[in-house]
Amino acid sequence: MIKTLSDTVILSNGVKMPGIGFGTYKSTEGNDAEDSVREAIRLGMRHIDCASFYKNEEGVGRGLAAAMSENSLSRSDLFITSKVWTSDKAYDDVIRSCRESLTRLGLEYLDLLLIHWPADDHAYPDWKEINFDTWRAFTSLYKDGLVRAIGVSNYWPEHIEPLMDLEVPPMVDQIEYHPGYMQNGCTAFLDGYRKSYYAERAGVPYDPNDRIRTEYTKEECVSADCADRTGKICSGFCFDDVPAYCKEHGIVVEAWSPLGRAKVLQHPLLTSLAEKYGKSPSQICLRWEIQHDILPLPKSVHKDRIKENTEIFDFDLSAEDMALIDAMPIMGFSTHTPKDVPW
Numbered sequence: 001m002i003k004t005l006s007d008t009v010i011l012s013n014g015v016k017m018p019g020i021g022f023g024t025y026k027s028t029e030g031n032d033a034e035d036s037v038r039e040a041i042r043l044g045m046r047h048i049d050c051a052s053f054y055k056n057e058e059g060v061g062r063g064l065a066a067a068m069s070e071n072s073l074s075r076s077d078l079f080i081t082s083k084v085w086t087s088d089k090a091y092d093d094v095i096r097s098c099r100e101s102l103t104r105l106g107l108e109y110l111d112l113l114l115i116h117w118p119a120d121d122h123a124y125p126d127w128k129e130i131n132f133d134t135w136r137a138f139t140s141l142y143k144d145g146l147v148r149a150i151g152v153s154n155y156w157p158e159h160i161e162p163l164m165d166l167e168v169p170p171m172v173d174q175i176e177y178h179p180g181y182m183q184n185g186c187t188a189f190l191d192g193y194r195k196s197y198y199a200e201r202a203g204v205p206y207d208p209n210d211r212i213r214t215e216y217t218k219e220e221c222v223s224a225d226c227a228d229r230t231g232k233i234c235s236g237f238c239f240d241d242v243p244a245y246c247k248e249h250g251i252v253v254e255a256w257s258p259l260g261r262a263k264v265l266q267h268p269l270l271t272s273l274a275e276k277y278g279k280s281p282s283q284i285c286l287r288w289e290i291q292h293d294i295l296p297l298p299k300s301v302h303k304d305r306i307k308e309n310t311e312i313f314d315f316d317l318s319a320e321d322m323a324l325i326d327a328m329p330i331m332g333f334s335t336h337t338p339k340d341v342p343w
Contacts, residue, residue, distance in 0.1 A: 001293055004313050005044045009295065011171040012250045015149045017112065018079050020290070021047035022306070023256065023299030029056040036301045037063030041071060041078070043310050049174075049254075049297045050105070051083035052097055053116060057104035065106055080105065081112040083153060083174075086343045089119060089130055094137035098146060113138060113147040114174055118159040120338045128162055139168045153256075156338055157245040164249060173246050177255035177294055179285055180264050180331035184241035243294065258296035259285050260332025267331065269324055277315050286312045288325050 002009065002019030009019050022040040027033040033056040037048055041064075050060045064078065082105070088097040098113060115138065119130035138150040151172030152160065163170055175183055246253045259265060265281040274281045282298070286309060289296045298309040317325075 001291060002313075005310055006046070009252055011149050011252060012169070013149060013171060015111070015171075017149070017172075017252065017295075018045070018047035019295055020045070020286075020310075020312075021049045021079075021081070021254065021295065021297040023297040024048065024050045024056060024060055025054050025256070025299055027054070027056050027059070027299065027301055029059045031059070032056075032301045033059030034063040034066065036306065038067045038070065039303050039306050041067035041073070043307055045306075045310065046077060047079040047081070049081045049256075050101075051085070051114075051116060052088075052101050053083065053085045057082070057101055061105040061107070075107070079111040080107060081114065082110055083114040083116045084134075086115075086117045086119075089115070089134045091133050091137040091140075094134055095141065098141050102146070109145060110147045112149045112151060112172060113141060114151045114153040114172065117154045117341060117343060118152065118156075118338050120159065122339050123343075127159075131159060131162065135163050135166065135170075139166070142168055151251070154336075154338055156242055159338065160245070160249070160251070169249075170251055172252045172254060173242070174254040174256055174297070175242055176257050176334055176336070177243070177253070177289065178258050178260035178264060178332055179267070179270065179288060179325050180260055180328045181333045182326065183243060243292070247293070252295060253293075254295045254297055255289050256297055257332070257334060258289055258294075258298055261334075264332035267328065269328060273317070273321055273325075276321075277317070279312075279315065280308060283308060283312050284317070284325075287315065287317055288322060291317055291322060 005020065007019045008016040010016055022037070022045045024033055024037065027036050037060050040048070048060065048064065050057055064080070067073065068075070068078070082101040084094050084097045088094055098110070102108065102110065115134050119127040121127050124130055141147045142150050149171045150168065151170045151174070153174040154176070155170070155173050160170060160173065177183055243253045259282050264270065264285070270281040270284050273284050277284065279287070282305070286296050286298060290312065300306050300309065
């Protein structure tokens with residue numbers, strides 16, 4: 001577990017990665033992206049997470065250049081991540097996407113490159129071959145020195161496993177992870193949340209009986225026989241504990257959306273713990289992730305919140321409070337999984 005803002009974790013290839021990062025999703029191209037990156041680096045953050053899909057890499061690049069000049073930093077003092085979008089899974093498209101990101105960012109190399117989502121059998125009958133082709137391009141970029149480390153994003157163990165015996169296995173998996181969603185459950189339970197989420201957004205009544213049913217509790221379903229996972233009894237499907245699998249195989253887990261949605265931060269447990277520790281609910285979330293050895297990537301364009309997100313190393317959550325947060329019901333979930341995204 002990291003102890004300070006400047007602490008690093010060591011990837012399986014020996015590369016050191018700062019143990020907390022700054023996310024840039026939804027930072028608009030222009031001043032938002034540039035200024036927020038400058039402020040994050042001024043406050044001591046050295047790990048900046050971006051992606052071609054975010055459409056703001058030029059602004060991020062200007063922020064990086066300005067921050068290095070203002071803080072007397074060299075390129076090697078920073079750790080920059082980008083991601084290849086799902087439409088660019090083919091070998092040549094991966095290479096092109098990486099080079100275009102480097103151009104937009106004004107960099108000669110990336111510290112980490114991720115593939116944003118896996119090809120999955122719900123959309124691609126040849127999903128394994130597609131993922132192999134993507135990974136072959138990632139390995140080529142790694143060997144050519146354009147990226148110092150390579151990894152995946154939103155991959156479940158079933159997507160990672162075929163890559164583990166290759167010459168260069170994944171070093172990082174960036175997943176949605178926050179109180180209320182730990183990526184270790186059954187989709188039958190997620191389905192009820194998903195339906196209530198969209199009903200709420202549409203302003204229509206939600207019938208809690210209109211959901212996938214299962215005869216198992218979450219714990220029972222995860223340990224049930226495979227026959228029960230095929231839909232004969234439970235209409236959902238189970239997936240392995242993603243963080244546990246990654247840790248077992250030496251893959252560092254990063255958390256996107258580490259604060260969840262607004263309902264997470266308003267949950268009575270988190271607000272009461274915030275009062276108990278003299279911190280904000282956001283700081284409680286980030287501290288909980290760090291104590292689980294998950295690398296959080298909080299994002300904000302507001303200076304006060306960026307600063308707040310760095311002030312999480314002067315307290316520890318008790319084991320009892322960690323367990324209480326672990327037991328929170330599903331909430332703040334984006335509703336996206338590799339099994340149902342439309343890409």
